[in-house]
Amino acid sequence: MKIGLIGLGKMGGNMRERIRRAGHEVVGFDFNPDVTDVPTLEALVESLEAPRLVWVMVPHGAPTSSTVAKLGDLLSPGDLVIDGGNSRFTEDFVNDELLAGKGIGYLDCGVSGGIWGLENGYGLMVGGRDEHVELAMPIFDALRPEGPRDEGFVHAGDIGAGHYTKMVHNGIEYGLMAAYAEGYELLEAKDIVKNVPGAFKAWSRGTVVRSWLLDLMVKALEENPTLEGVSDYTADSGEGRWTVEEAIANSVPMPVISASLFARFASRQQASPTMQAVAALRGQFGGHQVMTVAEGEALRNGDGASH
Structure with missing residues (x-):
């Protein structure tokens, strides 16, 4: 042909x-x-x-x-x-x-x-x-x-069903990637866990969370075990947005995929206006210290004491 x-x-x-x-x-x-x-x-x-x-x-x-x-x-x-x-x-x-x-x-x-x-x-x-x-x-x-x-x-x-199905496929992909990524962060945060890449590799055979995406996560960690130098800025191609829009249009609850899309939006912010507002409100009703940007960065970098 x-x-x-x-x-x-x-x-x-x-x-x-x-x-x-x-x-x-x-x-x-x-x-x-x-x-x-x-x-x-x-x-x-x-x-x-x-x-x-x-x-x-x-x-x-x-x-x-x-x-x-x-x-x-x-x-x-x-x-x-x-x-x-x-x-x-x-x-x-x-x-x-x-x-x-x-x-x-x-x-x-x-x-x-x-x-x-x-x-x-x-x-x-x-x-x-x-x-x-x-x-x-x-x-x-x-x-x-x-x-x-x-x-x-x-x-x-x-007509349209092929791209609609692919759109939902990509929305699911957003949620799966976010779940693996959250698991990675929690394992990294716990001091008793010494081999995070090994944990992901162990999951890749014989467990209910095995998948091709997990195999790719293992590959990424083998190449860069601590993801050093990898930016957390995460783009989206549009299909995750369309999936959430369709969920709203059809009254289908989609909390996991929606949260994974919003997490990508958060990754692009130099600072979070939402959390700035939360900090300001804590200061107003509870008298909690409202830190400057410099003080916040110092805490993120481990250079300051928590209040």
Whole structure:
């Protein structure tokens, strides 16, 4: 099978290689001349045979929307576009409506696996019509992990369901990472525990908390046992926010994932206005000392006495 792939970054480049290893022909396009196979989007489309299948792997939002719109002008009825980026599921409705008006199919596909997907395979969550999923199935089979199809691949439902499922997946990921991280901090804080990296490694086999994320935590601690020099500033890609927004919209209690998202926000603050207000209030009602910023930093650094 022959497929066009737009976006050859860390994920897209590895996906191109995995699809090729499965015996399919991939024509890739990227604005980086060092990795692209063709010079233009037009050249990519011209190199494919009907029905054309084009996979879009670019940042969500405007880059994806503009790419899908351009493909709508270049492709023909019967062709198929797959958005494999981290788009918000509501954007899929717009993209599908645009392409459907021109007789072009559309699928949304949440992709998980990161930089390890080339060797291990990618978890795929797809939304769209049955006939379009069937058309693209050889590519999905090439990308997913080896083994039963339903372990690593799901046709989750209608348009938007793939990205919605991936959004919830990433929200769960936030909560899992936060739980492992909190456990790490508590173990580090207790003086009787002498081998924190060893504790995490011991958990990785035979325990109920074992997971691939735990394996990655073990790897990180083997490379840097005390995480020396690692900033606590933690970004978010947007999907955790969308998950919490959907929880509110659907009245679904989600305290763990919400707390893990807010913890990331807290990591970016030089100082916490919330805790500044709490300190000021303690001073007002209880006469407790309100420390200056310098005094607070001295305590954090172990240079002052607690009051």
